[in-house]
Structure formats: structure tokens, C-alpha cells
Amino acid sequence: MKKIAIIGGGISGLYFVNLLKNQKDFEYKIFEKKDNYNFLEGYGIQLSVNSIKLLNAIGFQNLPASEVNFPSKVNFIQANNSKKICDIDLTQFNDPLNRYTTLKRSTLLKFLFQNVPKEKIKFNSNITKVENSNGITISFGDNRNEKFDYLIISDGIFSKTRSLIFNENIYPKFNLNVALRGKLTGDFGSDISIYMGSNNHYVIYPVNQNNEYNFVAIIKKKLSSDELKNYDLFKSQKFLTSLVSGLQKTDHTSFENLSELKSFPVYVSNEFPGYNKKNIFLSGDALFTSPPSFAQGASQSIETANDILKCILSGSNDIYEKRIKHINSIKKKSAFNLFSFHLSNPFNVYFRNVALRYLSRNKIFLDNYLGKIYKN
Ligand SMILES: Cc1cc2nc3c(=O)[nH]c(=O)nc-3n(C[C@H](O)[C@H](O)[C@H](O)COP(=O)(O)OP(=O)(O)OC[C@H]3O[C@@H](n4cnc5c(N)ncnc54)[C@H](O)[C@@H]3O)c2cc1C
Incomplete structure (x- = not known):
């Protein structure tokens, strides 16, 4: 029996352990920093068909239609x-x-959490050291050590575990928004409606069938390093x-x-x-975080977790590469979306809108820009 440690029980980590349900040769433990989950939070998430396919394979389609x-x-x-400039038909994907x-x-x-046996998840985890020789040894704040055969690092964008293992300076950067x-x-x-303003955009979409909507705005803002550290x-x-x-109200x-x-x-x-x-994989935002302007972070986190299991089962890193x-x-498409959603010069806005109207109906473009990701 091989032992897998998953550090971080977010979307990626929890999706990964759902895949292990049918794998009898593996046992696992999730180490989560938080003391519990907040299942009352109302913020939304968009999931494109590439991740929905993987989620449906573990029963997601059985969620009540009202949710x-x-x-x-x-x-x-x-x-x-x-x-309204134009729209893109999502049903084509x-x-x-x-x-x-x-x-x-x-x-x-x-x-994702409902099928995880409670003893498999250790809340309030504080990992202090990871050693990778002769197996993977994880040390905890209370001086305990545990040994594993595989390690999945899925502790998000500020991944502490990534820093413990990969010593390079890979701290994420503030992208001025x-x-x-x-x-x-x-x-x-x-x-889904995307409102494009000058140096900002906001997105509104329903999160269920009860007239509840998610609102998320991305607003360009320069902040000093002191301001960035000031959580208050x-x-x-x-x-x-x-x-x-600072956002433009609309009709x-x-x-x-x-x-x-x-x-x-x-x-x-x-x-x-x-x-x-060897035997250590980064998943989700711990592997890479793009600007949120393509709404792909969670979908990619799910896809990466799926690929990691394939790598473990096949013993090859090809899929991961x-x-x-x-x-x-x-990453490139997310950065381009962000740039075009935030244009402020009226000439640029005019040409963006002309291009958007044309491209939103152009099958070849849509298949290349979105289809390659959604139908992956
Ligand atoms: C404004 C905004 C909107 C977005 N909208 C979308 C969207 O619509 N669609 C989409 O696909 N993506 C979206 N994303 C991106 C998406 O939210 C992330 O890509 C996704 O949540 C990443 O999942 P993850 O499992 O890697 O990380 P997370 O979901 O961040 O989970 C990481 C987990 O690790 C835990 N953790 C952290 N540190 C430690 C530690 N040291 N030890 C143990 N546990 C630890 C955390 O508590 C957390 O539970 C959006 C992002 C932003 C910022």
C-alpha cells in the first residue's frame, strides 16, 4: 500500500482525493491549515465544460438542480x-x-468534501519541513514526523510547502489589480455578463436558481508594499x-x-x-496562478489533479509536463483578456469592440481561443 500526503484541502486537493476512492493500492491523508470549511460562503465560481466533465465522473451531476x-x-x-457589444454562445462547447x-x-x-472520510483530513496542520530522501518525510509543528511515498502540494498561490521544497525565489507577484x-x-x-470599464471590469452571474448572483470586479490599482501588507x-x-x-454604474x-x-x-x-x-507534484494555484480573467484557475486545478493521478499510476511525468x-x-490568454477588458482610450475601445463583435461569431477563432481549453 502506497501512502500519499496531500497538503492543502482546497479545490485541487479535494478533487484529487475523490479520485483515490477507487484506487485500492493507495491510502492518503490531507493536511489542511484551516480549522474547518465555511460552507455558508456565497461567492461564486464558473466551471467550464473541461472540468465539469471530470467532476461529473465523480457524481457532480447529482447535485440538486436548484444549486x-x-x-x-x-x-x-x-x-x-x-x-451590449456582443455575446459568445457557450453551448457550442x-x-x-x-x-x-x-x-x-x-x-x-x-x-468535494462530502465523500472524504473525516479521519483522512487533518485540520490545523502546520508543516515545518519536508525531506525527500528515502521516501518523503513531513515534519509538523508539534515535532511529529510522518513518512509518505508521494506528496501532492495543493496549498494555493502562497504555497509554503512549495517554498520548503523548491528553494528558488518563486514568490507570486502583485499584478496591480x-x-x-x-x-x-x-x-x-x-x-454571465462582463462589464468592461476603464481600467476595471466586473462580472455578474447567477450561482443558483434562487436569484443569488456573484459579483466580482477586477480593478487596476497601484498599491505600495506597505499597503499590500495592511490586511485591515x-x-x-x-x-x-x-x-x-470607481466602477461605472449601468442601466x-x-x-x-x-x-x-x-x-x-x-x-x-x-x-x-x-x-x-521524484514523486512530488504541485497542483492548482501552487503550480501556477494566472490572472482570474479567464475563469480557469479552478478548472485547471481539477485537470492538473487528474493528470497527477495518471502520472502516479503510469510512473511517467509526461502528462504533467x-x-x-x-x-x-x-496564462497568455488570461493576461490578454485582462488587458482588453480594461482598455480606456476611446480609439482602442472602439477597435476592441469591432474585433470582439467579429471574433465572437468566428468559429475558427472560438475553437482556437476557447475550444482548445474547454474541449481539452
Ligand atoms: C477573484 C477571483 C475569481 C476567480 N474566479 C474563478 C472562476 O470563476 N473559475 C475558476 O475556475 N477559477 C477562478 N478563480 C481561481 C480559483 O479560485 C483558484 O484557481 C482555485 O481556487 C485554486 O484551487 P487550489 O486548490 O489550488 O487552491 P485553493 O482553493 O486556494 O486551496 C488551497 C488550500 O490550501 C490550504 N492551505 C494554505 N496553506 C496551507 C499550508 N501551509 N498547509 C496546509 N494547507 C494550506 C488553504 O487553506 C486552502 O484550503 C478565481 C480567482 C480569483 C482570485
């Missing part, structure tokens, strides 16, 4: 005049069993209000029904860490 939403389009709207889905992040985590998240109630339709700043009402008031959105507002600086990975450590190339292409 998910299947958008059929992404609407692109110019925020300063409320005009669906198949009869797998559909683009939006839901609450907590609904996804609860689904702040994310503002909140809940919206009302009726904003069943699709991001929670302060004054800062949150200033972020909201459809007044922001009056926004609640549970939360802001945080957006960090992205600088570079891929080395990955040729291909994955890194794939994530690299998503």
Missing part, C-alpha cells in the same frame, strides 16, 4: 454606456452530458466604498443590492517552479 446554473452565453457590455456551470464556491467544496467580491440579489438573467485596508469600509464608487446595475463585500490584491505566479522532484505547456497558454 447550480447553466449559463448559455457570456455577454460583453461596455460599462460607461450600458451597451457543451455536450449532452457536460455543460458550462456557475455555482457557489462553497457548494463545490461541500460536494484589486479584486472586489460580493453577492448580488435581484434578476440579472441566467447568463482591504477590509475597511472606506476602501471598499472607494472601489465600488442594469446600481450596486445597491451588493452585500458581503470583500477585497483583496490579485497575485499571479511569476514563473513555473521546477517540477522534476504537457499540462505545464497547456497552463502556459492559459
Whole structure:
């Protein structure tokens, strides 16, 4: 029996252990820093059909229909005049069993967690050292050691475990944007709407069938290193209000029904860490984090976890190496989306809108830009 340690019980770590359910030759433990999960959180997540396919293979399609939403389009709207520029039909990437889905992040985590035996997850974990000779030895803050055959590092963008193992300076960088998240109630339709403003954009979509919507804005903002370290700043009402008031209200959105507002600086990975450590795999944001403007982080986290199991079973790292190339292409597309969503010069905005109208109907472009990722 081979032993697998999973550090970080987020989307990637929990998805990975769901795959182990049918693998009789492996036993596992998840080490999670938090003391528990908050399944009441209302923020949303978009899952494209590539990850839905993998989730459905572990029973995701059995979630109550009231807890998910299947958008059929992404609407692109110019925020300063409320005009719809165009839309992209998402159903062209669906198949009869797998559909683009939006839901609450907590609904996804609860689904992934429900089949994990409670004794398999160690909350409040504090890992202090990882040694990789003659097996993998993990040391904990309470002076205990445990030995494993494989290690999956899925402890998110600021991965401490990654730093313990890969000694290079791979700290993520602030990408000059702040994310503002909140809940919206009302009726904003069943699709995803992207409102493009000057140096900001915001996205609204339903997270279930109860008129609850996710609101997320990405706002360009220069912050000093002192401001970045000041967690109170991001929670302060004054800062949150200033972020909201910097967004253009449209005919459809007044922001009056926004609640549970939360802001945080957006960090992205600088570079891929080395990955040729025997039996040690990085997954999800710990492997690489792109700007959130392609809504692919969670989907890629799920795909990477799936590939890691294939590598372990086959004894070859080929699939993992291909994955890194794939994530690299998503990184470029995410950065390009962010750039074009935030254009402010009226000439650039005009040409962006003309290009968007044309490209949103161009099958070859859509297959290349989105299809290669969604139908992967
Ligand atoms: C504003 C915003 C919007 C986004 N929207 C989308 C979207 O719509 N669709 C999409 O696909 N992606 C989206 N993403 C990206 C997505 O949320 C992430 O890519 C995804 O959550 C990564 O999953 P993960 O499992 O790697 O990390 P996480 O979900 O961050 O989980 C990491 C886990 O590790 C734990 N942990 C941390 N440190 C330690 C430690 N030292 N020891 C043990 N445990 C530890 C944490 O507590 C956490 O439970 C968005 C991101 C942002 C910032």
C-alpha cells in the first residue's frame, strides 16, 4: 500500500482525493491549515465544460438542480454606456452530458468534501519541513514526523510547502489589480455578463436558481508594499466604498443590492517552479496562478489533479509536463483578456469592440481561443 500526503484541502486537493476512492493500492491523508470549511460562503465560481466533465465522473451531476446554473452565453457590455457589444454562445462547447456551470464556491467544496472520510483530513496542520530522501518525510509543528511515498502540494498561490521544497525565489507577484467580491440579489438573467470599464471590469452571474448572483470586479490599482501588507485596508469600509464608487454604474446595475463585500490584491505566479522532484507534484494555484480573467484557475486545478493521478499510476511525468505547456497558454490568454477588458482610450475601445463583435461569431477563432481549453 502506497501512502500519499496531500497538503492543502482546497479545490485541487479535494478533487484529487475523490479520485483515490477507487484506487485500492493507495491510502492518503490531507493536511489542511484551516480549522474547518465555511460552507455558508456565497461567492461564486464558473466551471467550464473541461472540468465539469471530470467532476461529473465523480457524481457532480447529482447535485440538486436548484444549486447550480447553466449559463448559455457570456455577454460583453461596455460599462460607461450600458451597451451590449456582443455575446459568445457557450453551448457550442457543451455536450449532452457536460455543460458550462456557475455555482457557489462553497457548494463545490461541500460536494468535494462530502465523500472524504473525516479521519483522512487533518485540520490545523502546520508543516515545518519536508525531506525527500528515502521516501518523503513531513515534519509538523508539534515535532511529529510522518513518512509518505508521494506528496501532492495543493496549498494555493502562497504555497509554503512549495517554498520548503523548491528553494528558488518563486514568490507570486502583485499584478496591480484589486479584486472586489460580493453577492448580488435581484434578476440579472441566467447568463454571465462582463462589464468592461476603464481600467476595471466586473462580472455578474447567477450561482443558483434562487436569484443569488456573484459579483466580482477586477480593478487596476497601484498599491505600495506597505499597503499590500495592511490586511485591515482591504477590509475597511472606506476602501471598499472607494472601489465600488470607481466602477461605472449601468442601466442594469446600481450596486445597491451588493452585500458581503470583500477585497483583496490579485497575485499571479511569476514563473513555473521546477517540477522534476521524484514523486512530488504541485497542483492548482501552487503550480501556477494566472490572472482570474479567464475563469480557469479552478478548472485547471481539477485537470492538473487528474493528470497527477495518471502520472502516479503510469510512473511517467509526461502528462504533467504537457499540462505545464497547456497552463502556459492559459496564462497568455488570461493576461490578454485582462488587458482588453480594461482598455480606456476611446480609439482602442472602439477597435476592441469591432474585433470582439467579429471574433465572437468566428468559429475558427472560438475553437482556437476557447475550444482548445474547454474541449481539452
Ligand atoms: C477573484 C477571483 C475569481 C476567480 N474566479 C474563478 C472562476 O470563476 N473559475 C475558476 O475556475 N477559477 C477562478 N478563480 C481561481 C480559483 O479560485 C483558484 O484557481 C482555485 O481556487 C485554486 O484551487 P487550489 O486548490 O489550488 O487552491 P485553493 O482553493 O486556494 O486551496 C488551497 C488550500 O490550501 C490550504 N492551505 C494554505 N496553506 C496551507 C499550508 N501551509 N498547509 C496546509 N494547507 C494550506 C488553504 O487553506 C486552502 O484550503 C478565481 C480567482 C480569483 C482570485
